[in-house]
Amino acid sequence: MNNFIYNIPVKVYFGENQLQHLSEELAKFGKRVLLTYGGGSIKRTGLYDAVVAEVKKAGMELFELSGIEPNPRIDSVRRGAQMCKEHHIDVLLAVGGGSTIDATKFMAAGAKVDHDPWDFFNEKWAPITEALPIISVLTLSATGSEMDAGGVISNPETNDKLGRVESPILLPKVSFLDPTVTYTVSAYQTACGAADMLSHIFEVYFNMDEDLYMLDCFMEGMMKTIIKYAPIAIKEPENYEARANLMWTSSWAINGFINGGKRKAWSCHPMEHEVSAYYDITHGLGLAIITPRWMEFCLSEKTVSKYVQFGVNVFGIDANQPAMDIAKQAIEKVKEFLFTTLGLKSTFTELGIGDEHIRTMARKACKDSVLPGFVPLNKEDIEVIFRNCL
Amino acid sequence: MNNFIYNIPVKVYFGENQLQHLSEELAKFGKRVLLTYGGGSIKRTGLYDAVVAEVKKAGMELFELSGIEPNPRIDSVRRGAQMCKEHHIDVLLAVGGGSTIDATKFMAAGAKVDHDPWDFFNEKWAPITEALPIISVLTLSATGSEMDAGGVISNPETNDKLGRVESPILLPKVSFLDPTVTYTVSAYQTACGAADMLSHIFEVYFNMDEDLYMLDCFMEGMMKTIIKYAPIAIKEPENYEARANLMWTSSWAINGFINGGKRKAWSCHPMEHEVSAYYDITHGLGLAIITPRWMEFCLSEKTVSKYVQFGVNVFGIDANQPAMDIAKQAIEKVKEFLFTTLGLKSTFTELGIGDEHIRTMARKACKDSVLPGFVPLNKEDIEVIFRNCL
Numbered sequence: 001m002n003n004f005i006y007n008i009p010v011k012v013y014f015g016e017n018q019l020q021h022l023s024e025e026l027a028k029f030g031k032r033v034l035l036t037y038g039g040g041s042i043k044r045t046g047l048y049d050a051v052v053a054e055v056k057k058a059g060m061e062l063f064e065l066s067g068i069e070p071n072p073r074i075d076s077v078r079r080g081a082q083m084c085k086e087h088h089i090d091v092l093l094a095v096g097g098g099s100t101i102d103a104t105k106f107m108a109a110g111a112k113v114d115h116d117p118w119d120f121f122n123e124k125w126a127p128i129t130e131a132l133p134i135i136s137v138l139t140l141s142a143t144g145s146e147m148d149a150g151g152v153i154s155n156p157e158t159n160d161k162l163g164r165v166e167s168p169i170l171l172p173k174v175s176f177l178d179p180t181v182t183y184t185v186s187a188y189q190t191a192c193g194a195a196d197m198l199s200h201i202f203e204v205y206f207n208m209d210e211d212l213y214m215l216d217c218f219m220e221g222m223m224k225t226i227i228k229y230a231p232i233a234i235k236e237p238e239n240y241e242a243r244a245n246l247m248w249t250s251s252w253a254i255n256g257f258i259n260g261g262k263r264k265a266w267s268c269h270p271m272e273h274e275v276s277a278y279y280d281i282t283h284g285l286g287l288a289i290i291t292p293r294w295m296e297f298c299l300s301e302k303t304v305s306k307y308v309q310f311g312v313n314v315f316g317i318d319a320n321q322p323a324m325d326i327a328k329q330a331i332e333k334v335k336e337f338l339f340t341t342l343g344l345k346s347t348f349t350e351l352g353i354g355d356e357h358i359r360t361m362a363r364k365a366c367k368d369s370v371l372p373g374f375v376p377l378n379k380e381d382i383e384v385i386f387r388n389c390l
Numbered sequence: 391m392n393n394f395i396y397n398i399p400v401k402v403y404f405g406e407n408q409l410q411h412l413s414e415e416l417a418k419f420g421k422r423v424l425l426t427y428g429g430g431s432i433k434r435t436g437l438y439d440a441v442v443a444e445v446k447k448a449g450m451e452l453f454e455l456s457g458i459e460p461n462p463r464i465d466s467v468r469r470g471a472q473m474c475k476e477h478h479i480d481v482l483l484a485v486g487g488g489s490t491i492d493a494t495k496f497m498a499a500g501a502k503v504d505h506d507p508w509d510f511f512n513e514k515w516a517p518i519t520e521a522l523p524i525i526s527v528l529t530l531s532a533t534g535s536e537m538d539a540g541g542v543i544s545n546p547e548t549n550d551k552l553g554r555v556e557s558p559i560l561l562p563k564v565s566f567l568d569p570t571v572t573y574t575v576s577a578y579q580t581a582c583g584a585a586d587m588l589s590h591i592f593e594v595y596f597n598m599d600e601d602l603y604m605l606d607c608f609m610e611g612m613m614k615t616i617i618k619y620a621p622i623a624i625k626e627p628e629n630y631e632a633r634a635n636l637m638w639t640s641s642w643a644i645n646g647f648i649n650g651g652k653r654k655a656w657s658c659h660p661m662e663h664e665v666s667a668y669y670d671i672t673h674g675l676g677l678a679i680i681t682p683r684w685m686e687f688c689l690s691e692k693t694v695s696k697y698v699q700f701g702v703n704v705f706g707i708d709a710n711q712p713a714m715d716i717a718k719q720a721i722e723k724v725k726e727f728l729f730t731t732l733g734l735k736s737t738f739t740e741l742g743i744g745d746e747h748i749r750t751m752a753r754k755a756c757k758d759s760v761l762p763g764f765v766p767l768n769k770e771d772i773e774v775i776f777r778n779c780l
Contacts, residue, residue, distance in 0.1 A: 001405070002405070005401065007401040012395065013393075013395055015392070210631075214612060215638075217611025217614060222604060
């Protein structure tokens with residue numbers, strides 16, 4: 001069992017109307033705030049007005065950067081870092097989902113350096129030693145960016161989509177999680193968010209490192225939570241219980257707690273990043289399509305015990321069957337949940353993705369080497385998985 | 391569902407040989423350290439030498455306060471607060487179990503005020519607005535003091551044992567959790583620790599507040615972890631997997647995460663504090679004796695659903711039975727675990743406790759009013775529960 005360090009000093013206000021505490025939290029960090037957001041949805045819902053009112057209540061000077069893309073782009077990060085420098089910003093206020101919060105993290109780090117923020121991601125891997133403080137107001141339960149120290153940025157010029165984690169420097173200082181804010185999230189985005197959260201847990205759970213049983217129990221509990229509540233949230237968008245369970249699960253699926261001493265790298269995320277770098281699809285949808293094919297590819301006598309644990313504890317599959325049978329039923333249950341219950345598209349073909357870039361994407365996903373994870377994957381392996389998604 | 395604030399900025403080094411990072415963590419807080427501990431066990435095991443070596447490595451000046459009692463007393467707190475003032479201590483280093491860490495928290499707070507530290511607990515309820523930083527090195531998996539913001543202090547002059555929580559002021563800044571340090575913990579203390587942890591979870595889980603399913607799943611996972619690993623740790627004291635699971639569970643059973651929006655007060659702890667205030671018994675043992683009788687007392691048509699959830703999900707009791715039958719079987723399972731599997735004594739009588747103080751203890755436990763919790767208890771109710779423990 002490996003050692004680990006636990007260190008997640010994010011303060012979270014959870015629940016309805018907690019936003020009234022935003023002004024007092026903002027004021028702790030200075031006088032000048034850069035508000036970052038994506039499209040106009042926060043204006044339609046009234047969240048923008050509520051946030052601006054809090055900034056005023058705090059007596060702070062407000063600067064704004066809008067238009068952060070889904071699969072956020074390095075140009076937005078560059079723009080934000082530049083604004084922080086120009087306007088001597090003290091604190092960044094990200095209002096949105098994972099894309100907005102991810103981009104804001106690297107604006108906060110970019111504000112502290114003279115070089116291009118893309119150097120945080122490319123082969124230069126420029127150090128991140130400090131960042132401006134970030135407060136987030138979450139609008140979508142999915143990526144967990146509100147409580148983790150990482151993010152993923154796209155560079156359309158190079159078809160790259162790359163991630164970086166710097167803990168605890170890039171952790172938001174404070175995050176506001178109000179389940180009612182997610183009432184307006186569409187059925188499709190709710191489904192993609194659920195797939196993303198599930199994948200965050202799968203990436204850690206499916207791992208042959210010896211680790212803490214206690215954490216496996218927690219992961220199984222979170223998977224059951226998503227499976228129970230995502231369909232409810234889709235059918236009844238204003239079901240508080242469902243939205244609340246999904247929201248708090250999104251944070252804990254990726255904040256690092258469940259990792260414990262597990263060190264194996266992730267598998268589906270790096271593969272999906274290649275697909276969304278080339279095709280700009282929704283991250284959670286890409287994961288939903290890839291995940292069951294990855295599970296099928298990795299199933300062997302060596303790994304079957306993990307599938308059995310998963311199938312029995314999460315889906316309640318009868319344990320008195322041959323291990324391989326349980327494992328295959330478990331994978332079918334995952335497909336059924338993603339493609340039938342959540343109603344997500346199940347193939348690349350349905351998204352208009354052909355095999356034109358498959359070889360390149362496979363090569364890039366493993367950096368022409370091996371993707372070390374649950375089962376190590378080379379470019380040929382990844383190509384097989386991608387082809388099975390067509 | 392109630393709102394809540396999550397804020398647990400404790401950094402935890404988990405695993406073997408993590409103590410090598412103690413010097414760098416200590417050095418962040420200043421030059422003068424007060425080392426606090428209980429009896430001589432840390433000298434016998436070599437932990438004392440290892441800790442002192444780290445203090446030296448950090449180039450810090452060392453002061454020591456030893457002899458902190460199990461059920462730590464206000465006199466120790468007074469002594470520690472006084473030493474902090476006299477020697478201009480920058481950081482406190484608590485090496486021990488919950489008693490040592492609890493006492494150290496109030497030394498750290500006492501160092502910042504002019505009044506008697508007992509005023510933090512008595513009817514004056516003096517405010518705690520600041521405290522010296524604390525680092526803890528845990529030696530016993532039980533109270534969770536290493537990751538929570540509270541503690542319980544005894545005053546033998548008044549037969550009082552009172553608790554206080556001040557979050558985040560009293561949270562340790564850093565805690566070191568090395569499961570191998572607990573290899574020397576006796577079977578009896580391991581059992582008492584398990585009973586204490588279980589009680590921390592019961593106090594939150596048995597609660598009719600509507601709350602997050604996700605957190606109930608986590609609690610069930612922790613209960614299963616304790617039930618699985620405590621017997622192993624008792625039989626094989628050097629089983630790393632068992633000790634590690636118990637250690638990380640001890641922290642998460644009480645650090646506040648599982649509370650979510652639940653606001654109901656605790657029940658068994660305030661009752662047990664009265665018993666150990668009068669008889670100085672081990673806290674976990676007192677809880678083990680009281681808990682099943684409290685469960686029996688609180689069982690009714692109104693509360694039975696929670697017992698059913700518990701029995702089915704934690705003990706795997708067949709769900710296809712009348713609810714009351716499942717509930718009673720669940721309580722029997724708790725008794726069997728505590729008194730047979732863990733081998734703890736099952737009655738006050740076996741500890742030499744008679745009925746001489748029962749009325750007074752019951753009165754004090756509810757402060758002559760009502761103990762608001764899972765089921766509100768008045769002094770007559772508590773007296774019944776105490777008598778059922780005889």
